Amino acid sequence: MSKAKPPRSFFKPLAIGAPAPFRELPVNVERMIHFVPPHIEKVRAKSGDIAKKADVILANLEDAIPTDAKEAARAGALAMAKEFDFAATGTGFWARVNCLNSPWFLDDVTELVTKAGNQLDVIMLPKVEGPWDIHYADQLIAQLEAKANIKRPIMLHAILETAEGVQNVEEICLASPRMHGISLGPADLAASRAMKTTRVGGGHPFYKVIEDPHADGSARAAAQQDLWHYTVAKMVDACCTAGIKAFYGPFGDIADLDACEQQFKNAFLMGCAGAWSLHPNQIKIAKDVFSPAIDEVLFAKKILEAMPDGSGVHMIDGKMQDDATWKQAKVIVDLAKQIAAKDHDMASAYGF
Numbered sequence: 001m002s003k004a005k006p007p008r009s010f011f012k013p014l015a016i017g018a019p020a021p022f023r024e025l026p027v028n029v030e031r032m033i034h035f036v037p038p039h040i041e042k043v044r045a046k047s048g049d050i051a052k053k054a055d056v057i058l059a060n061l062e063d064a065i066p067t068d069a070k071e072a073a074r075a076g077a078l079a080m081a082k083e084f085d086f087a088a089t090g091t092g093f094w095a096r097v098n099c100l101n102s103p104w105f106l107d108d109v110t111e112l113v114t115k116a117g118n119q120l121d122v123i124m125l126p127k128v129e130g131p132w133d134i135h136y137a138d139q140l141i142a143q144l145e146a147k148a149n150i151k152r153p154i155m156l157h158a159i160l161e162t163a164e165g166v167q168n169v170e171e172i173c174l175a176s177p178r179m180h181g182i183s184l185g186p187a188d189l190a191a192s193r194a195m196k197t198t199r200v201g202g203g204h205p206f207y208k209v210i211e212d213p214h215a216d217g218s219a220r221a222a223a224q225q226d227l228w229h230y231t232v233a234k235m236v237d238a239c240c241t242a243g244i245k246a247f248y249g250p251f252g253d254i255a256d257l258d259a260c261e262q263q264f265k266n267a268f269l270m271g272c273a274g275a276w277s278l279h280p281n282q283i284k285i286a287k288d289v290f291s292p293a294i295d296e297v298l299f300a301k302k303i304l305e306a307m308p309d310g311s312g313v314h315m316i317d318g319k320m321q322d323d324a325t326w327k328q329a330k331v332i333v334d335l336a337k338q339i340a341a342k343d344h345d346m347a348s349a350y351g352f
């Protein structure tokens with residue numbers, strides 16, 4: 001049976017000279033994690049402009065990068081760290097490395113941490129199966145941080161994309177104070193679970209409920225259901241328990257902006273902080289969806305103003321408010337304040 005670390009050891013650096021892990025997550029607006037294929041020079045060159053619109057730019061080294069371009073993608077990621085000052089626009093800089101059992105993982109992490117460790121905010125780890133994967137990456141990154149004299153800890157973000165990972169998601173989230181969050185990886189997860197779909201996220205016309213038959217034999221209404229509801233709910237609960245962030249991952253039908261928006265909306269309502277954008281068209285969708293709606297923020301502000309100490313019962317616009325709705329309102333207003341601090345247009349729309 002595995003044992004948890006003693007509380008006093010949990011936040012100790014794992015290597016002499018490595019920075020101490022964060023005790024609280026840095027407060028960053030991360031509505032979209034924008035994927036860049038760093039081996040394609042033309043696309044990589046757009047990173048500076050994209051960084052003005054996106055909250056996070058991620059250099060992708062894993063799936064979607066051809067085997068013969070893995071080294072070029074790694075070199076491209078290092079070039080991005082050198083060429084662009086992402087921090088100056090308040091944009092996060094992340095990299096998705098190849099998975100732990102691949103021939104590239106060790107060089108990916110070694111080069112990123114030692115050559116770009118002061119620019120890199122988060123390493124995204126694919127196909128995490130259990131806490132043991134996080135422990136290994138955690139120790140390795142600490143050793144490299146110490147070697148390269150990195151001053152600020154690099155965080156870890158795991159992708160939930162195997163059946164085993166979903167089984168172990170709570171332990172993964174709690175495995176290290178280096179954990180930043182978790183993203184759902186619906187494509188790999190579908191394959192791992194033997195789900196019969198070729199889609200990257202989103203719904204499926206075969207997954208629906210159908211109305212009972214009518215006596216007159218008329219057509220029965222049917223509605224598609226959300227294939228990802230169970231996994232997103234499990235992921236959100238595990239992340240919130242650990243004090244880290246949950247993200248919906250990719251939506252692969254780049255042309256279907258409506259379905260992308262709906263999938264992101266479901267994730268936002270269920271507690272996710274953001275989603276991945278694979279194409280520039282998905283950045284604005286994520287920005288709009290993962291910013292609370294203006295009328296919701298104004299209503300939430302009314303609740304907080306009516307109940308300054310968060311207790312008692314009040315009626316606002318015909319709706320009962322109490323301690324619990326005060327907490328709901330606070331979630332929305334706190335997020336709106338974070339967005340307002342970054343985005344002046346949103347600040348005035350929210351009335352801050």
Ligand SMILES: CC(C)(COP(=O)(O)OP(=O)(O)OC[C@H]1O[C@@H](n2cnc3c(N)ncnc32)[C@H](O)[C@@H]1OP(=O)(O)O)[C@@H](O)C(=O)NCCC(=O)NCCSC(=O)C[C@H](O)C(=O)O
Nearest residue numbers: 035036043060063064161185186187188189250278279280
């Ligand atoms: C999906 C794409 C291959 C589509 O690219 P393309 O055919 O070039 O699209 P467009 O012609 O519409 O592009 C218009 C212009 O935009 C530029 N562009 C495209 N994508 C990006 C981008 N990600 N960042 C910046 N700029 C981008 C094009 O160069 C065009 O520019 P111009 O020619 O000057 O007009 C492509 O979007 C892409 O490669 N996206 C990333 C794909 C990716 O990262 N996939 C992996 C993540 S999903 C995954 O791994 C699954 C997950 O793990 C799971 O298991 O679920």
Ligand SMILES: [Mg+2]
Nearest residue numbers: 063161185188
């Ligand atoms: Mg994947």
